[in-house]
Amino acid sequence: MIIITGATGALNGATVDHLLAHVPASEITVAVRDTTKAQRFADLGIAVRHGDYAAPDSLPDAFAGADQLLLVSSSDPTADAVSLHAAAIRAAVTAGVGRILYTSHQGAAVDSPFGPARDHAMTEQLLADCGVAWTSLRNGFYAHSLDSLAGPWRETGVVAVPADGPVSWTAREDSAEAAAIILASDGKYDGPTTLTASAALTFADFAAIASELTGRTIEVDVMDPKEWVAAQVAAGQPEFIASFLLGMYQAAHEGFFAGVDPLMADLLGREPKAVTDLLTPAAR
Template identity: 60%
Template sequence: MIVVTGATGTLNGATVQHLLERLPAEEVGISAREPAKARHFADRGVRVRQGSYEDPQALRESFAGADQVLLVSGNDPAADMVGLHRNAIEAALAAGVGRILYTSQQGVAADGPYPPAAIHAATEQILADSGVAWTSLRYGFFSHSFVPLLGPWRETGVIAAPADGPVPWTAPADLSEATAALLSGERSFDGPITLIAGEALTLDDFAALASEHSGRTVERVVLGDEEWVADQVAGGVAEPAARFMLTMFRATRQGHFAEHDPLLAELLGRSPRRVAERLAEF
């Protein structure tokens, strides 16, 4: 059996949908904080049990009988995410799970400028030290996440933001499909793997795409870090949120997300979706 956490969310919910296209429903399970939100899967014969990273005992029960578990990474900035991830890993070990897959992120680094990268690095180390077979899925940044970085370019004709670097913005739909392929045994990997789109874009590239899409010239203007933060705060963004976003710009321009990897395309059997397809939606 494969047990998936976070399946009431969009990404892992889509992963479960893809699994059900490959496997009988009785081979798929869900560990959900609120099982009622997974009723649509239960109605299809999927095993749904209550479990949360804050409750290790419930997690062990929800993981019982699983050969593989897909652990979704948490993103609550106020929580001890490394500790919660440790709870989930230890619960899987106690339940006798054979392999743990963990949704990590491209650019894992214990000492990089982007704080979530250190959380993923610490979690991957826990997995490495656990003795269990494990695969860390280092996803590319979700392709819809570029929207707040571009600002109100449709109204202003300008993308005004700090200096940046290339990022392979990746469609969540592609990631969920590839993850289901891995879980269903089409291919297996030990340790970290990188799942990213085939093109890495800068905001200069976005300006060119936006110009083509809108039929008018969209200019890319580079702002100083503090000037950009001040503009964000003046526009109603909380300063802590603006400074968190700034860490991503700093990481991109230091090249933390500049790598290329063909694995996602190989798992999909086609080219991943391109950013131009998503830009037209916003």
């Protein structure tokens, strides 16, 4: 049996949808915080269980019987993500799970300026130490984030960022499809497994693409980091969120998101979506 957490979210929900092309619904279970939001899976014949990382006592039963368990990483910037992940890993060990898979990130590193990347690296170490077979899905930075990370460039004609560097912008839908294929392979992929688009683009590259698509000149303004944070706060962004996001740009500048890997294309049997495919219709 394959058990998937976080299936009411966009990433692992899509993973379940793709997995149905490989295995019958009777072999899939979803473990979610709010079972009332998982009715569409029940309607497909998929078992639905309650499981909440923040309620560790709920997890061993939620994970029981799993040959493979896909753990979604916490996306709450205010949470102690590593503690939540540790609780889930302990419960998986208790439940006798055969293999733990985890949605990590390409830039996972303890010395990254980006907080989630450090969380991913520490979680991977927990997996390596837990005594259970594991696979870390190191997904490229999700390309839909460009809508917010590039700022209101459609209105201003300027991509204002506090630092620039190459990022392997990767479609979340492609990451979900690749995860389903890896789950269906039943252990073929072990340990850190990098899943990215085929190119890494800077924000300057993005501005050039946006210029071509819109017929306008879109410029890049690399601002002083403190001035950028102040501008974000002035625009209504909470300061802790602006500071949190600053780490992403700094990590990009330092090359943490620059690598690309052909595995995604090999798994999908096609080229992964590129930034030109993913810009919203309003950009065209």
